[in-house]
Amino acid sequence: xxxxxxxxxxxxxxxxxxxxxxxxxxxxxxxxxxxxxxxxxxxxxxxxxxxxxxxxxxxxxxxxxxxxxxxxxxxxxxxxxxxxxxxxxxxxxxxxxxxxxxxxxxxxxxxxxxxxxxxxxxxxxxxxxxxxxxxxxxxxxxxxxxxxxxxxxxxxxxxxxxxxxxxxxxxxxxxxxxxxxxxxxxxxxxxxxxxxxxxxxxxxxxxxxxxxxxxxxxxxxxxxxxxxxxxxxxxxxxxxxxxxxxxxxxxxxxxxxxxxxxxxxxxxxxxxxxxxxxxxxxxxxxxxxxxxxxxxxxxxxxxxxxxxxxxxxxxxxxxxxxxxxxxxxxxxxxxxxxxxxxxxxxxxxxxxxxxxxxxxxxxxxxxxxxxxxxxxxxxxxxxxxxxxxxxxxxxxxxxx
Numbered sequence: 001x002x003x004x005x006x007x008x009x010x011x012x013x014x015x016x017x018x019x020x021x022x023x024x025x026x027x028x029x030x031x032x033x034x035x036x037x038x039x040x041x042x043x044x045x046x047x048x049x050x051x052x053x054x055x056x057x058x059x060x061x062x063x064x065x066x067x068x069x070x071x072x073x074x075x076x077x078x079x080x081x082x083x084x085x086x087x088x089x090x091x092x093x094x095x096x097x098x099x100x101x102x103x104x105x106x107x108x109x110x111x112x113x114x115x116x117x118x119x120x121x122x123x124x125x126x127x128x129x130x131x132x133x134x135x136x137x138x139x140x141x142x143x144x145x146x147x148x149x150x151x152x153x154x155x156x157x158x159x160x161x162x163x164x165x166x167x168x169x170x171x172x173x174x175x176x177x178x179x180x181x182x183x184x185x186x187x188x189x190x191x192x193x194x195x196x197x198x199x200x201x202x203x204x205x206x207x208x209x210x211x212x213x214x215x216x217x218x219x220x221x222x223x224x225x226x227x228x229x230x231x232x233x234x235x236x237x238x239x240x241x242x243x244x245x246x247x248x249x250x251x252x253x254x255x256x257x258x259x260x261x262x263x264x265x266x267x268x269x270x271x272x273x274x275x276x277x278x279x280x281x282x283x284x285x286x287x288x289x290x291x292x293x294x295x296x297x298x299x300x301x302x303x304x305x306x307x308x309x310x311x312x313x314x315x316x317x318x319x320x321x322x323x324x325x326x327x328x329x330x331x332x333x334x335x336x337x338x339x340x341x342x343x344x345x346x347x348x349x350x351x352x353x354x355x356x357x358x359x360x361x362x363x364x365x366x367x368x369x370x371x372x373x374x375x376x377x378x379x380x381x382x383x384x385x386x387x388x389x390x391x392x393x394x395x396x397x398x399x400x
Contacts, residue, residue: 101321101324109126123352128380130281136321137189145186149186180212194279197356235251246302251303255311262291266288335353335356336376337356372389
């Protein structure tokens with residue numbers, strides 16, 4: 001995964017901030033222009049044309065550098081305020097291409113990923129199981145959370161604190177359910193595209209809410225949370241109010257405790273049989289990456305390049321990416337729920353529709369609608385569906 005570089009790091013200037021006359025790459029264009037003008041003035045019989053051109057190019061480069069710094073600073077300010085790192089990366093020339101996907105092996109069937117994913121949740125191309133989490137994809141959205149969600153999150157914070165202090169698990173669960181329902185809406189790239197399926201969405205929100213109740217009412221988990229707060233108080237910050245940066249040593253000490261929290265959370269999930277509530281039944285490693293990604297996404301705008309790279313690598317959020325190509329053994333079928341095209345590879349049994357998020361039983365074959373003749377593929381576990389084209393009722397062959 002590409003790592004954004006802080007353009008204002010300078011060993012001679014420990015306080016983050018633009019160095020006057022210097023570009024993010026470290027070239028002093030003002031000095032270059034001055035040298036060019038001096039050389040031009042030394043020419044006999046007037047100013048040589050090539051030196052005039054050098055002066056002109058240096059001046060243009062200086063102006064472009066100033067514009068780049070201005071854009072980068074604005075993007076850094078936005079990232080620090082919203083936690084959205086994509087505009088910052090784009091300003092630094094590191095925008096990501098949708099032509100690449102994370103290479104993943106399915107922990108369920110062993111299948112190798114060949115197709116792209118519309119969100120950070122990576123599903124197996126062959127069995128439809130959740131196989132991995134793409135942190136790069138989670139950061140892809142340029143949209144900031146809505147003011148309604150920010151207001152909701154703020155109001156739920158006080159309610160949750162009161163509920164926890166009173167030992168009110170039901171009240172805490174209700175508040176978290178409202179929060180996560182808003183989260184799914186505001187951060188679509190960071191969650192599964194299966195949220196297009198109302199049943200899946202409801203199950204995911206309920207799972208996330210219950211997960212929070214189990215974690216936050218656990219004494220060991222709460223003790224680690226308190227330790228994180230103490231470590232946070234000891235963080236060494238630098239930079240201005242709009243783009244604060246945290247130093248390596250104090251941040252890494254806090255991040256190590258956060259990692260212990262993630263481990264404890266996974267232990268609680270297994271002991272409380274939470275995996276059965278998870279609509280994706282995510283394994284320990286995939287689940288750990290999802291939790292870690294949420295934490296990383298919030299901290300990246302405040303870290304220097306070295307610490308950002310360390311955090312992503314230490315928590316397993318990096319990975320190898322490959323250029324997407326149309327598979328030679330792929331065929332375009334049609335989702336029986338929304339009618340959208342779905343790519344089906346040879347040997348695939350279940351795929352997740354990129355358009356509506358339903359799990360589609362491609363192992364059962366594609367069949368024509370009995371009314372309009374449009375080709376459809378039934379979703380997993382469904383024997384009757386209305387045709388997505390003409391709404392006529394269709395029954396799966398061989399099902400009662």
